[in-house]
Structures are given as C-alpha cells and as structure tokens.
Amino acid sequence: MYRQGIQGCTKKNPGDLGGGKGRMISIEKRKKAVSLIEEACNAGARQKKACDLLGITERTL
Numbered sequence: 001m002y003r004q005g006i007q008g009c010t011k012k013n014p015g016d017l018g019g020g021k022g023r024m025i026s027i028e029k030r031k032k033a034v035s036l037i038e039e040a041c042n043a044g045a046r047q048k049k050a051c052d053l054l055g056i057t058e059r060t061l
Contacts, residue, residue: 033054033056033061034061036050036054037050037051037054037061040053047061
C-alpha cells in the first residue's frame with residue numbers, strides 16, 4: 001500500500017482504482033469495487049479494511 005518517495009519518504013499508493021483524491025472512475029470500476037467489497041464482507045472481512053485495500057474510504061463507498 002505504500003511506496004518510497006523521491007527522497008525516501010513513504011507515500012501512499014494511489015490505490016487500485018487509480019488517480020488521486022476527487023478522481024472520477026468509470027461505472028465499470030465502481031461496480032467492480034462494490035462487488036469486491038461485498039464479497040470480502042460476506043467472507044468475514046471488515047468493510048473498512050476492504051475499502052482500504054482498494055484505496056477508497058467507507059464514506060466514498
């Protein structure tokens with residue numbers, strides 16, 4: 001989830017959905033993200049952890 005910056009500082013990964021804060025994502029990617037998060041939660045994962053893995057907040061979901 002983290003990568004090294006230019007001067008060795010740790011920076012957050014932009015996430016699997018791509019882009020940065022306030023970005024637009026396609027409807028296909030949104031549907032896939034919701035599907036993956038629902039699948040993870042049904043398997044016992046916490047929603048916050050599933051969202052973190054995709055680089056989005058629960059509020060965005």
